[in-house]
Amino acid sequence: IKGRMKSKTPIQHPPSPPALPLIGHFHLLGPETAKSFQTLASRYGPILRLRLVSKTSVIVSSAMIAKEILKDNEMNFISRPVVGYSWFNIYDGSTFVFAEYGTYWRFMKKLCMTELLSLAQVSRFTDIRRDETMKLLETLVKCSYEGKSCDLGKEFLRLTNNYTCRIVMSTRCSASEDESKKVWEFIKEIEELLAKLTFGEILGPLLGKLDLFGYGRKLKTLLSSFDTLVEKIMIKHEEDMRFCRKKERRDLMDLLLDVYRDENAEVKLTRKNIKALILELFTAGTETSAKALEWTIAELINHPQEFKKLKEEIHRVVGSQRLVEESDIPNLPYLRAVIRESLRLHPPSAVLLRRCVQDCKISGYDILANEGVLFNLIDIMRDPSSWENPLDFQPERFMEKSGGHYDPYQMDIRGQNFKMLAFGTGRRGCPGASLALAAVHGVIAALAQCFDFEVEGGKEIDMEEKAGLANAMAHPLLCYPITHFNPLAVHSFHPSQPLTIPKLSEGCTVKGYHIPSKTRLIFKFWGIPRDPKYWENPVEFQPERFLTENGSLKGQLDVRGQHLSSLAIWPGISLAQQIVQTSLAALVQLCFEWKIDRKRK
Numbered sequence: 001i002k003g004r005m006k007s008k009t010p011i012q013h014p015p016s017p018p019a020l021p022l023i024g025h026f027h028l029l030g031p032e033t034a035k036s037f038q039t040l041a042s043r044y045g046p047i048l049r050l051r052l053v054s055k056t057s058v059i060v061s062s063a064m065i066a067k068e069i070l071k072d073n074e075m076n077f078i079s080r081p082v083v084g085y086s087w088f089n090i091y092d093g094s095t096f097v098f099a100e101y102g103t104y105w106r107f108m109k110k111l112c113m114t115e116l117l118s119l120a121q122v123s124r125f126t127d128i129r130r131d132e133t134m135k136l137l138e139t140l141v142k143c144s145y146e147g148k149s150c151d152l153g154k155e156f157l158r159l160t161n162n163y164t165c166r167i168v169m170s171t172r173c174s175a176s177e178d179e180s181k182k183v184w185e186f187i188k189e190i191e192e193l194l195a196k197l198t199f200g201e202i203l204g205p206l207l208g209k210l211d212l213f214g215y216g217r218k219l220k221t222l223l224s225s226f227d228t229l230v231e232k233i234m235i236k237h238e239e240d241m242r243f244c245r246k247k248e249r250r251d252l253m254d255l256l257l258d259v260y261r262d263e264n265a266e267v268k269l270t271r272k273n274i275k276a277l278i279l280e281l282f283t284a285g286t287e288t289s290a291k292a293l294e295w296t297i298a299e300l301i302n303h304p305q306e307f308k309k310l311k312e313e314i315h316r317v318v319g320s321q322r323l324v325e326e327s328d329i330p331n332l333p334y335l336r337a338v339i340r341e342s343l344r345l346h347p348p349s350a351v352l353l354r355r356c357v358q359d360c361k362i363s364g365y366d367i368l369a370n371e372g373v374l375f376n377l378i379d380i381m382r383d384p385s386s387w388e389n390p391l392d393f394q395p396e397r398f399m400e401k402s403g404g405h406y407d408p409y410q411m412d413i414r415g416q417n418f419k420m421l422a423f424g425t426g427r428r429g430c431p432g433a434s435l436a437l438a439a440v441h442g443v444i445a446a447l448a449q450c451f452d453f454e455v456e457g458g459k460e461i462d463m464e465e466k467a468g469l470a471n472a473m474a475h476p477l478l479c480y481p482i483t484h485f486n487p488l489a490v491h492s493f494h495p496s497q498p499l500t501i502p503k504l505s506e507g508c509t510v511k512g513y514h515i516p517s518k519t520r521l522i523f524k525f526w527g528i529p530r531d532p533k534y535w536e537n538p539v540e541f542q543p544e545r546f547l548t549e550n551g552s553l554k555g556q557l558d559v560r561g562q563h564l565s566s567l568a569i570w571p572g573i574s575l576a577q578q579i580v581q582t583s584l585a586a587l588v589q590l591c592f593e594w595k596i597d598r599k600r601k
């Protein structure tokens with residue numbers, strides 16, 4: 001009323017459904033919040049105003065209005081709404097993601113874009129992502145040989161948490177892997193609590209502060225334990241610097257500590273700022289990237305034609321002698337189209353949150369200062385006026401019509417294309433996009449090259465979305481990997497894997513026994529390379545057996561499968577041999593002599 005009396009012209013709010021006393025429009029939101037917004041948008045238009053108990057928010061569901069707000073009025077919508085759980089956040093006032101637009105936020109954003117998460121930094125950590133990807137492949141190969149199913153969602157979360165831990169604070173520097181495991185156990189619990197508190201927040205400050213369900217107190221305790229652990233890791237980093245201990249590489253914590261100690265820095269960072277940022281890098285980066293992986297592989301499993309096309313592209317470009325690398329990504333346009341299509345249909349952050357700084361007009365409606373604005377990305381990126389058959393998974397839509405090249409404008413996912421806002425846009429857009437994209441492309445390419453996936457009972461993956469705004473899959477992504485390219489098998493006296501041919505396509509007869517089609521064949525390496533028919537003293541370690549008298553290599557060294565008595569290798573040979581030979585040579589030549597603990601034999 002006060003607002004109306006003050007203004008000469010009546011305020012023209014965006015359309016709004018009838019509200020109930022006290023709870024406002026709360027009753028109109030179903031468990032699938034994004035879908036409820038969608039239903040309301042189809043009745044009231046692409047911009048509408050909702051009151052949820054104590055909070056008033058404007059909901060935007062069209063690319064055009066998103067552009068008007070986020071591009072034409074960027075500075076007026078550059079801050080984020082204040083979140084209720086700040087009462088329980090020990091880092092309140094020190095965070096980056098929810099920082100007001102101002103000197104601190106600008107300083108931190110620049111630091112993220114030019115140092116911490118810059119393209120150069122992301123490529124410096126390629127080997128860490130590769131290493132973690134190999135661990136994932138190893139798990140899947142194991143499941144494949146044992147005929148066990150695998151919860152891919154869990155594995156993806158483990159992968160993104162692990163490489164983030166290593167990039168941010170090198171598990172090796174933190175003395176034991178236990179510490180990194182603890183960090184991500186904290187993060188998991190903190191994320192769960194934040195989701196609960198974000199929902200409870202709409203109850204308003206009075207009820208919110210009462211903390212009826214006790215989530216706030218639990219969050220405070222968890223954050224304090226996280227703080228103690230990260231402080232310990234920080235002290236170790238500082239000791240390493242002080243005593244000039246040699247490190248393989250400098251991680252993000254080292255870079256942040258440099259700024260912390262820099263007397264001339266534009267902004268004096270506190271320890272609290274550093275810890276808050278570390279927490280936010282985890283909460284903003286790990287689950288989002290894991291969800292992107294999960295949705296993409298689920299779509300590919302449900303779309304065998306597209307999956308096959310992706311495999312063929314990788315085979316054409318990379319061949320079958322080595323594992324696909326992140327450096328191959330520029331030459332894999334279909335892969336890039338697949339990732340974009342998955343992010344379009346299933347944005348891991350389903351909404352963008354901004355706050356209006358000063359009263360302004362958008363599409364003829366008044367948006368008032370301090371009103372929150374929520375951009376429903378699912379609606380925007382499935383808008384039929386922007387996308388043909390918007391609900392279908394069609395990576396081809398990102399390719400130019402002729403010649404299968406990609407269309408650079410369509411492919412832009414960093415915010416200049418307002419139909420495609422998976423990473424947000426403008427100054428407040430996601431600074432982790434390069435890291436996330438490198439990881440997601442690398443992992444999906446490796447999975448497509450190495451595996452097929454079967455769902456129990458030959459069914460399709462259920463693509464139902466979980467309740468709430470998290471845009472996660474409602475059901476665990478359980479499937480059976482079938483290895484058709486194993487990059488891990490290494491030639492050695494102790495072959496690491498049995499050789500498996502995924503499935504026999506047609507039945508056949510071997511030595512009088514009928515083997516029906518679809519049987520999985522396993523060749524036991526223990527048997528073949530130790531067969532006394534082929535090898536003298538087969539269980540003795542005698543490298544000389546591979547050498548001629550004048551010291552050159554014998555034909556038997558062929559480990560690529562022509563020599564049946566030495567079947568230990570798979571097409572990952574070049575990579576595998578390089579890793580094993582170079583590390584072994586370095587260990588022997590340069591570094592160490594080994595002593596055995598005699599008591600233990």
Ligand code: HEM
Pocket residue numbers: 096097098109117280281282284285286288289292347348349351352353421422423424425426427428429430431432433435436
């Ligand atoms: C597929 C993975 C990811 C997706 C879909 C995603 C998406 C987003 C979105 C939509 C925003 C809000 C942008 C806006 O308001 O315009 C955002 C912000 C942010 N993201 Fe990401 N993100 C991902 C991965 C990452 C990673 C790996 C990191 C860092 C390790 C990260 C760090 C951040 C930070 C710090 C912000 C806040 C930026 C600010 O307020 O200025 N994100 N992200």
